[in-house]
Amino acid sequence: MRYLDEKAVENIAVGAAFLGTGGGGDPYIGKMMALSAIKEYGPVQLISSEEIAADDFFIPSAMMGAPSVLIEKFPKGDEFLRVFQKLSRYLGIEKIAGTFPMEAGGVNSMIPIVVSASQGIPIVDCDGMGRAFPELQMTTFNLGGVSSTPMAITDEKGNIGISETISNKWTERLARVQTVEMGASSLISIYPSTGRQLKDHGIHGIVTLSEKIGEVICSNESEEAVKLEKLLELIDGVELFQGKMMDVIRKVEGGFNFGEATLEGLNGDAGSSMKICFQNENLIAEKNGEVVTMTPDLICMVDLETLMPVTTEALKYGKRIRVLALPCHEKWQSAEGIKTVGPRYFGYDLDYVPLKELVTKGGRQHV
Amino acid sequence: MYKIGIDVGGTNTDAVIIDENLELVHGVKVPTSGDIQTGIENALHKVMSESEITPSKISHAMLGTTQCTNAIVERKKLSKVGVIRLGYPATASVKPYTAWPEDMVEVLGEKYEVLHGGYEYDGQILSEIDEGEVKTVLSNWQGEIESLAIVGVFSSLKNDQELLVEEWAKEILGEAVPVSCSSQIGSVGLLERENATILNAALDKVMKLTSSGFEKALEKEEIRNAEVYLCQNDGTLMSIEYAKRFPILTIACGPTNSIRGASYLAGIKNAIVLDVGGTTSDLGVLAEGFPRESSLAVDVGGIRTNFRMPDIVSIGLGGGSIVRQVGDHVTIGPDSVGYRITEEALVFGGKQLTTTDIAVRLGISDIGDKSLVADIPIDFAKKAYEEIRKMTEETIDKMKTSSGDVDLILVGGGAIIIPQELEGVANVYHNPHGGVANAIGASIAQISGQYEQIYIYSKLSRQDSMSDAKEKAAYQAKLAGALEETIELVEVEETPLAYHPENATRLRVKVVGKME
Numbered sequence: 001m002r003y004l005d006e007k008a009v010e011n012i013a014v015g016a017a018f019l020g021t022g023g024g025g026d027p028y029i030g031k032m033m034a035l036s037a038i039k040e041y042g043p044v045q046l047i048s049s050e051e052i053a054a055d056d057f058f059i060p061s062a063m064m065g066a067p068s069v070l071i072e073k074f075p076k077g078d079e080f081l082r083v084f085q086k087l088s089r090y091l092g093i094e095k096i097a098g099t100f101p102m103e104a105g106g107v108n109s110m111i112p113i114v115v116s117a118s119q120g121i122p123i124v125d126c127d128g129m130g131r132a133f134p135e136l137q138m139t140t141f142n143l144g145g146v147s148s149t150p151m152a153i154t155d156e157k158g159n160i161g162i163s164e165t166i167s168n169k170w171t172e173r174l175a176r177v178q179t180v181e182m183g184a185s186s187l188i189s190i191y192p193s194t195g196r197q198l199k200d201h202g203i204h205g206i207v208t209l210s211e212k213i214g215e216v217i218c219s220n221e222s223e224e225a226v227k228l229e230k231l232l233e234l235i236d237g238v239e240l241f242q243g244k245m246m247d248v249i250r251k252v253e254g255g256f257n258f259g260e261a262t263l264e265g266l267n268g269d270a271g272s273s274m275k276i277c278f279q280n281e282n283l284i285a286e287k288n289g290e291v292v293t294m295t296p297d298l299i300c301m302v303d304l305e306t307l308m309p310v311t312t313e314a315l316k317y318g319k320r321i322r323v324l325a326l327p328c329h330e331k332w333q334s335a336e337g338i339k340t341v342g343p344r345y346f347g348y349d350l351d352y353v354p355l356k357e358l359v360t361k362g363g364r365q366h367v
Numbered sequence: 368m369y370k371i372g373i374d375v376g377g378t379n380t381d382a383v384i385i386d387e388n389l390e391l392v393h394g395v396k397v398p399t400s401g402d403i404q405t406g407i408e409n410a411l412h413k414v415m416s417e418s419e420i421t422p423s424k425i426s427h428a429m430l431g432t433t434q435c436t437n438a439i440v441e442r443k444k445l446s447k448v449g450v451i452r453l454g455y456p457a458t459a460s461v462k463p464y465t466a467w468p469e470d471m472v473e474v475l476g477e478k479y480e481v482l483h484g485g486y487e488y489d490g491q492i493l494s495e496i497d498e499g500e501v502k503t504v505l506s507n508w509q510g511e512i513e514s515l516a517i518v519g520v521f522s523s524l525k526n527d528q529e530l531l532v533e534e535w536a537k538e539i540l541g542e543a544v545p546v547s548c549s550s551q552i553g554s555v556g557l558l559e560r561e562n563a564t565i566l567n568a569a570l571d572k573v574m575k576l577t578s579s580g581f582e583k584a585l586e587k588e589e590i591r592n593a594e595v596y597l598c599q600n601d602g603t604l605m606s607i608e609y610a611k612r613f614p615i616l617t618i619a620c621g622p623t624n625s626i627r628g629a630s631y632l633a634g635i636k637n638a639i640v641l642d643v644g645g646t647t648s649d650l651g652v653l654a655e656g657f658p659r660e661s662s663l664a665v666d667v668g669g670i671r672t673n674f675r676m677p678d679i680v681s682i683g684l685g686g687g688s689i690v691r692q693v694g695d696h697v698t699i700g701p702d703s704v705g706y707r708i709t710e711e712a713l714v715f716g717g718k719q720l721t722t723t724d725i726a727v728r729l730g731i732s733d734i735g736d737k738s739l740v741a742d743i744p745i746d747f748a749k750k751a752y753e754e755i756r757k758m759t760e761e762t763i764d765k766m767k768t769s770s771g772d773v774d775l776i777l778v779g780g781g782a783i784i785i786p787q788e789l790e791g792v793a794n795v796y797h798n799p800h801g802g803v804a805n806a807i808g809a810s811i812a813q814i815s816g817q818y819e820q821i822y823i824y825s826k827l828s829r830q831d832s833m834s835d836a837k838e839k840a841a842y843q844a845k846l847a848g849a850l851e852e853t854i855e856l857v858e859v860e861e862t863p864l865a866y867h868p869e870n871a872t873r874l875r876v877k878v879v880g881k882m883e
Contacts, residue, residue, distance in 0.1 A: 028558075028664075028671075029461070029558070032461045032465055032466060032558065033460045033461055035465070035466070036460060036461050036462065036465055037460070066488070068488075068555070069488045071555065071556045071557065071558075072488070072520060072521055072555050072556065072557045073454065073457045073458065073485070073487070073488070073493065073520050073521065073557070074457065074458050074460060074461060074557070075457065075458075075459075075460050076455075076456040076457060076458070076459045076460060077459050077460030114460065156456045156457040156458075156459075157456060157457075157493075157494070158456070183487040183488060183489075183491075183493065184487075184488050184489075244764075246770060317767065317770075318764060318765045318766065318767055320765075
């Protein structure tokens with residue numbers, strides 16, 4: 001067990017935005033909420049999944065909806081208090097032993113910190129994605145057969161919906177509709193879990209990993225090469241490309257941001273080009289027409305010099321970018337995992353090939 | 368008849384006079400004074416006495432000034448502000464003034480309330496405004512605040528709640544307490560818009576002092592028939608009355624005036640403008656005669672805001688940048704001899720090797736004593752020049768929005784060091800009057816109006832939405848002093864919003880018109 005202070009929150013916000021692979025929303029407002037909560041209630045407790053009791057009960061906290069709405073209308077701050085009360089009564093549980101994040105991303109890494117600070121319960125250092133994904137059934141809990149319901153959804157006004165669904169995909173469909181009615185942004189608790197379920201099906205150490213990534217990126221290390229080296233070592237990643245943003249094509253369909261970004265090579269990559277396809281999150285990276293990384297492996301765009309993560313909303317012509325990639329958690333590499341979040345689910349006619357195999361073929365291992 | 372333009376910069380205060388055909392009659396430079404006012408008076412006096420123009424023939428006087436920026440940075444002369452945010456129960460998790468520098472919050476008095484109100488993204492009510500609640504707060508603040516900031520959730524979509532609170536404030540606090548409504552100041556993004564609105568409210572006294580100071584300076588030179596304007600940061604003007612309501616719009620008008628002045632001198636409307644000073648160079652983009660605006664959050668005095676600002680990139684390259692040999696490489700800057708260039712650069716008999724010395728050595732420029740740089744090895748000078756070229760090319764490339772070649776306009780005192788042949792650049796324009804481009808920009812400014820709102824095209828057609836926005840922008844322009852019949856649309860920006868089910872689009876339009 002350890003405490004997270006303001007400094008830790010700053011680092012987690014940056015690291016989680018990195019793992020958000022271009023999606024996960026604007027890190028600024030999430031960070032402001034978490035910093036305000038810590039200022040009011042003091043530092044929050046972080047516990048590892050080893051430290052939790054198997055039969056204790058944990059409820060996650062997350063936001064769902066449009067990042068463009070969240071920058072204008074953000075939560076009241078005590079929404080989860082009501083949700084936790086209702087949900088625990090519904091489930092017949094006396095005590096909620098903690099909360100946990102659903103995904104790594106600018107906003108959803110911060111919401112559990114707000115909940116933890118205001119309710120005085122710890123955050124468990126695990127999530128259900130190890131990165132960010134656009135839909136609610138895209139979790140390792142889903143792969144492990146954990147039901148996303150009973151779930152609770154609420155808004156700042158006090159409306160609460162508790163529902164049970166026949167599948168986790170239905171949870172996504174129904175919650176999406178309610179979210180729109182609640183003003184295109186809502187707070188959700190899905191996949192309420194026992195300690196046992198977290199231990200078995202969660203992705204462990206995600207908060208700590210985010211914090212460490214943030215520490216490296218925000219460090220005063222002046223040598224870019226040294227900083228990059230440290231980052232790649234930490235994430236077991238590779239640098240795919242250094243380039244300049246040439247063009248971004250975007251369209252909005254069915255409530256998602258689809259797009260394609262084209263980069264022209266710089267430095268060692270001069271003469272090459274890279275194309276990155278995204279649906280909120282970056283999904284496919286192609287170098288000179290060859291696929292070099294594909295979902296669920298992580299494709300992260302960072303500023304060429306500062307290594308600060310770049311969200312897909314912030315992409316514009318002329319931006320200098322490094323494209324980094326790292327392998328997804330092994331849970332995603334199962335047949336069921338690939339079916340849920342692999343290239344075919346997102347409509348690409350590709351068989352999943354892990355990053356490590358692609359790298360030996362065409363990419364380059366750093367150093 | 369003539370116009371006078373004055374630009375207050377960090378180092379110099381410039382003044383120019385132009386005639387009816389917008390031809391430059393005379394331009395002067397004097398050092399900027401600590402109190403600003405004295406520098407303005409000196410520049411005005413110098414340009415009037417040297418040009419010998421009869422004061423009664425001055426029909427317009429325009430001032431571009433840094434006084435508001437300075438007041439924020441120095442935390443001086445700021446008003447005590449009350450902040451009412453309409454949005455409860457939403458948004459209570461992040462209170463007003465979060466992440467502000469503490470000394471600034473103290474100066475402004477830290478009075479704020481998050482009250483019931485606000486709208487959803489589609490214009491439905493978020494929560495009903497509570498008249499009693501608002502009026503109680505306003506009554507409690509009587510005598511405690513000097514200026515009021517009102518900020519409603521999604522007020523850029525619907526601002527009637529903000530306007531209602533403004534009315535109640537006038538009833539309770541009286542006309543002496545000015546009101547700033549966020550819907551007239553910033554765009555979507557509650558915290559950033561709130562910050563900009565608070566700063567606008569805080570600048571009330573500063574702007575009153577600035578405008579009366581300018582009027583006093585004109586009076587001293589017996590300029591009594593002139594229409595008086597202040598420069599905004601989008602390259603257009605506002606009347607003094609309007610400036611008193613929106614003082615924050617004067618922030619960063621300097622770089623904007625330089626871009627506009629450059630456009631005028633080169634006679635082109637689309638280009639990249641490079642303003643080369645002694646220590647740094649500012650790059651901006653000229654689009655249809657106006658500076659391109661930044662799409663990112665901008666920090667003002669350590670406070671994050673989202674009101675419009677010119678998109679400017681600065682690099683550590685100027686006429687006084689120090690040139691060094693480091694191993695096999697030649698480095699340029701970022702340190703510089705700055706305004707001491709006329710003492711410290713080699714060509715002026717000094718001991719520091721600067722970029723200006725390199726330009727003289729290569730015969731590109733002829734200032735100072737060129738025999739003093741004859742010893743610089745020509746290969747070294749060429750290497751340094753290549754480095755300057757590389758820095759310039761990279762920065763120009765960053766500012767481009769597409770991969771084609773662009774035109775480049777050079778202004779500023781240090782412009783002589785910039786190569787005329789650059790990759791990615793079609794033509795380079797360099798005018799001898801480039802040194803007073805800022806003041807020229809101030810003197811030729813027009814009047815603008817801008818409006819931004821989220822429209823839902825499935826409810827109000829795209830065409831109707833467009834004319835609604837244009838009408839509201841034209842109203843803003845008229846308030847600022849534009850002639851109605853000259854108002855034309857210059858900019859339309861449509862941004863479809865992600866996740867919204869009903870084709871919601873953020874529409875921003877800008878109009879400009881000639882001054883009355």
